[in-house]
Amino acid sequence: xxxxxxxxxxxxxxxxxxxxxxxxxxxxxxxxxxxxxxxxxxxxxxxxxxxxxxxxxxxxxxxxxxxxxxxxxxxxxxxxxxxxxxxxxxxxxxxxxxxxxxxxxxxxxxxxxxxxxxxxxxxxxxxxxxxxxxxxxxxxxxxxxxxxxxxxxxxxxxxxxxxxxxxxxxxxxxxxxxxxxxxxxxxxxxxxxxxxxxxxxxxxxxxxxxxxxxxxxxxxxxxxxxxxxxxxxxxxxxx
Amino acid sequence: xxxxxxxxxxxxxxxxxxxxxxxxxxxxxxxxxxxxxxxxxxxxxxxxxxxxxxxxxxxxxxxxxxxxxxxxxxxxxxxxxxxxxxxxxxxxxxxxxxxxxxxxxxxxxxxxxxxxxxxxxxxxxxxxxxxxxxxxxxxxxxxxxxxxxxxxxxxxxxxxxxxxxxxxxxxxxxxxxxxxxxxxxxxxxxxxxxxxxxxxxxxxxxxxxxxxxxxxxxxxxxxxxxxxxxxxxxxxxxxxxxxxxxxxxxxxxxxxxxxxxxxxxxxxxxxxxxxxxxxxxxxxxxxxxxxxxxxxxxxxxxxxxxxxxxxxxxxxxxxxxxxxxxxxxxxxxxxxx
Numbered sequence: 001x002x003x004x005x006x007x008x009x010x011x012x013x014x015x016x017x018x019x020x021x022x023x024x025x026x027x028x029x030x031x032x033x034x035x036x037x038x039x040x041x042x043x044x045x046x047x048x049x050x051x052x053x054x055x056x057x058x059x060x061x062x063x064x065x066x067x068x069x070x071x072x073x074x075x076x077x078x079x080x081x082x083x084x085x086x087x088x089x090x091x092x093x094x095x096x097x098x099x100x101x102x103x104x105x106x107x108x109x110x111x112x113x114x115x116x117x118x119x120x121x122x123x124x125x126x127x128x129x130x131x132x133x134x135x136x137x138x139x140x141x142x143x144x145x146x147x148x149x150x151x152x153x154x155x156x157x158x159x160x161x162x163x164x165x166x167x168x169x170x171x172x173x174x175x176x177x178x179x180x181x182x183x184x185x186x187x188x189x190x191x192x193x194x195x196x197x198x199x200x201x202x203x204x205x206x207x208x209x210x211x212x213x214x215x216x217x218x219x220x221x222x223x224x225x226x227x228x229x230x231x232x233x234x235x236x237x238x239x
Numbered sequence: 240x241x242x243x244x245x246x247x248x249x250x251x252x253x254x255x256x257x258x259x260x261x262x263x264x265x266x267x268x269x270x271x272x273x274x275x276x277x278x279x280x281x282x283x284x285x286x287x288x289x290x291x292x293x294x295x296x297x298x299x300x301x302x303x304x305x306x307x308x309x310x311x312x313x314x315x316x317x318x319x320x321x322x323x324x325x326x327x328x329x330x331x332x333x334x335x336x337x338x339x340x341x342x343x344x345x346x347x348x349x350x351x352x353x354x355x356x357x358x359x360x361x362x363x364x365x366x367x368x369x370x371x372x373x374x375x376x377x378x379x380x381x382x383x384x385x386x387x388x389x390x391x392x393x394x395x396x397x398x399x400x401x402x403x404x405x406x407x408x409x410x411x412x413x414x415x416x417x418x419x420x421x422x423x424x425x426x427x428x429x430x431x432x433x434x435x436x437x438x439x440x441x442x443x444x445x446x447x448x449x450x451x452x453x454x455x456x457x458x459x460x461x462x463x464x465x466x467x468x469x470x471x472x473x474x475x476x477x478x479x480x481x482x483x484x485x486x487x488x489x490x491x492x493x494x495x496x497x498x499x500x501x502x503x504x505x506x507x508x509x510x511x512x513x514x515x516x517x518x519x520x521x522x523x524x525x526x527x528x529x530x531x532x533x534x535x536x537x538x539x540x541x542x543x544x545x546x547x548x549x550x551x552x553x554x555x556x557x558x559x560x561x562x563x564x565x566x567x568x569x570x571x572x573x574x575x576x
Contacts, residue, residue: 011442014494014522015550019442026487053262053490055514060490062262065551066558076551147488147514150266150374154488190265191374208265210364210376216264 008088010081016050016062018080023057026156031144034059035101035221036094037087046083048076054220055145056154101143101221106188106203108137108179108226109234114202117167121181121198124164132200133228135159136186141224151190151208151216155224158186170196177202179226190216201226204238241305242355244388248300248342252468253359253378253390255291258367262513268493269369269377272350272468272509273529275557276314279423280354282564283311283331285398290358291368293384295351297535299342300384306336308392309356309403315533317351318343321414330420333406335413349533356399360391371510372468401572419571423560424529433459433539436527439547441496441519443486451478455520455542460504462538468510471534477502480518491515494523494531496542506531506540524550526557 009021020037023030034054041052041061048067053060061084065076072079110133111118122129141157148154158181166182171194174180178189180197189195190207207217218224229237244251254277257270271277271294281290293300299317304310312319312328319326319342326332326340328351334340342351361368361379370378379388395403406415444452460473478498491497495507497517504520508531523531524545534540545553 012439012522012547013442013490013492013519014439015525015547015554017490017492019489051260051262053513055489056487058489062259062492065555070555075548077547145488145514146263146265148265148512150261150264150376152265208374210374214264215261215266215365219263 008085010084012077013060015077016064018061018063018077018084020059020061020084021057022059026056026144028142028156029095030057031142031221032098033091033095036098037091038220040087040091040094044087046080048080053147055147100223101219103140103223103225104218105225105227106205107229107233107237108201108203109229109231110136110201112231114178114234115200117180117198118200121162121164121200125161127161132162135162136200137226137228139225141186143218143220143222143224145220146216146218149189149191149193149208151218153187153207153218153224155186158184160184162186164198166196167198170194174199175202176207177204179203202234204234241392242308242359242390243303243305244300244384244386244390245303245339246301247384247386247388248295249298250296251300251384252294252370252372253291253361253368253384254294254370255368256289257509258365258369258371258377261365262490265513266365266374267371267510267513269371269468270367270509271352271369272532273314273352275423275529275561276532277352277354278561279329279421279564280311280313280352281358282561282568283313283329283421284309284354284356285396285400285402285568286354286356286358287396288561290354290393291361292352292354292359295342295353297348297350298344299351299353301339301341303339304334304336306392307403308334308338309395309399310334310340311354312351313354314351315347315349316345317348318345319351326414327416327420329422330417331402331406332414332416333403338413349535355392356395356403357393360393373510398568398572402568405572421564421567423557423564433541434530434533435541435543436523436530437545437550437553438494438496438521438523438527438542439545439550441521442489443480443518444520446480446482446518447498447520448479448481451480454478455504456544458541460540462534462536462540464536466534466536468508470505470507470511471531473504473506473540475503478504478520486516486518488514488516491519492522494525494528495519496521496523506534524553526550526553
């Protein structure tokens with residue numbers, strides 16, 4: 001359990017970003033504080049705010065010095081740091097009241113050509129392929145952050161039984177929509193990329209689409225559940 | 240109003256000042272590696288700073304201007320020419336319809352920027368025209384230029400029209416360059432053997448051994464063949480940390496120097512991912528990011544430590560010079576009448 005009264009660490013990432021460190025480990029309480037802080041920043045944007053990037057234990061705030069008052073006598077970094085420090089009590093209070101994000105259902109066609117490593121995961125877990133699917137689709141996951149590639153979610157909540165090491169040889173090309181496991185992580189490839197995760201299924205949904213106003217299907221703070229579907233459903237949803 | 244691509248060059252992409260606001264969706268910023276050089280080129284042809292231009296790498300493209308055009312070249316000198324005559328950089332150049340611009344084999348290549356009055360008017364995707372090659376997004380169909388592409392050109396500004404008129408390109412050559420030129424980045428003392436960039440210690444700087452910290456500032460790095468718009472890997476004796484503890488992924492950005500387990504640093508560039516899990520040893524300052532556009536395989540690179548307050552003052556001064564350039568060009572037009 002994160003100590004919500006722990007002192008906050010702040011440090012610069014160069015001359016145009018400030019990192020707020022709001023916890024030490026991947027845990028839901030730290031995540032709630034980061035989300036609460038991000039929502040506060042949406043409501044009270046600091047002058048010169050370019051954007052922010054939530055991660056497991058940090059919220060990185062990108063700012064443009066030009067928009068900060070130069071007559072204040074405070075250097076730009078100090079102005080940003082004091083602005084963010086002033087938001088902290090409200091963020092802590094909001095984190096206590098934090099309502100979980102929306103639950104998103106991700107249809108997945110498990111096994112077969114879409115899940116070439118399903119048996120590998122099953123053998124590693126010493127269960128049947130059917131049980132792997134049941135365990136994977138039973139859990140509720142939390143989107144801790146989106147990164148690595150556009151729309152790629154880092155999910156928490158994988159059943160420890162399913163944890164499987166990465167493949168010894170990464171595949172040169174993993175298709176978009178592939179659902180995989182790597183150690184204690186499970187995730188969904190958002191673009192065709194090389195990758196070493198154990199692939200157990202595929203979703204017909206597009207995790208990233210530049211043509212949408214919200215290009216990423218998922219965002220940090222959402223909850224997620226996988227719903228097993230048949231190959232026929234996959235084809236229907238994909239078309 | 241368009242430009243025909245006769246030869247694409249080695250890697251020519253449409254870029255602007257970058258795509259901000261989508262990093263939390265995992266979407267990289269992209270944009271010109273030397274944003275100040277592109278911005279300068281835009282000002283020289285009367286464009287807004289946000290207009291899109293071309294980023295050319297090592298070997299530039301061959302382009303035919305199908306209508307009258309006003310262009311400016313900045314960044315590395317890639318030996319541009321029209322009808323075999325060299326085209327000077329850092330100034331407005333008026334060309335008549337049908338003119339062909341080619342690039343030569345420069346002795347010391349890097350990246351150059353070409354702006355045209357009206358800007359390269361490809362569609363805006365998520366707020367920017369920058370090309371992100373890996374996701375095939377933005378720019379000209381999300382990819383590097385190919386022979387046969389037709390680049391659309393946007394509406395000229397009144398300043399662009401007047402700059403063109405002032406050059407009276409109706410002479411026999413079919414093109415004319417301004418007698419004046421502008422640099423936004425003042426020439427600084429550079430070691431002859433290396434590109435010098437100033438940097439701040441990164442978030443994990445204290446995790447590195449004192450020797451590695453000293454070596455980072457003292458040694459000259461070579462850029463390896465693993466160098467593209469995402470980043471460039473440097474060769475050096477291994478830089479090591481006190482601890483082998485794995486880090487949780489956190490934000491990284493253009494200019495972040497991260498050190499994977501092997502100890503060879505990587506400098507992240509404009510197309511870098513939004514988050515990473517390697518220790519961040521240093522962060523190149525905003526005012527010097529443009530210099531990294533000239534870091535290509537074989538380049539020698541050195542880092543110089545600086546304070547945060549100095550870095551922010553340098554950035555503000557650089558932006559102030561861009562504003563001053565805009566005003567100066569307006570004055571120039573009045574003076575030229």
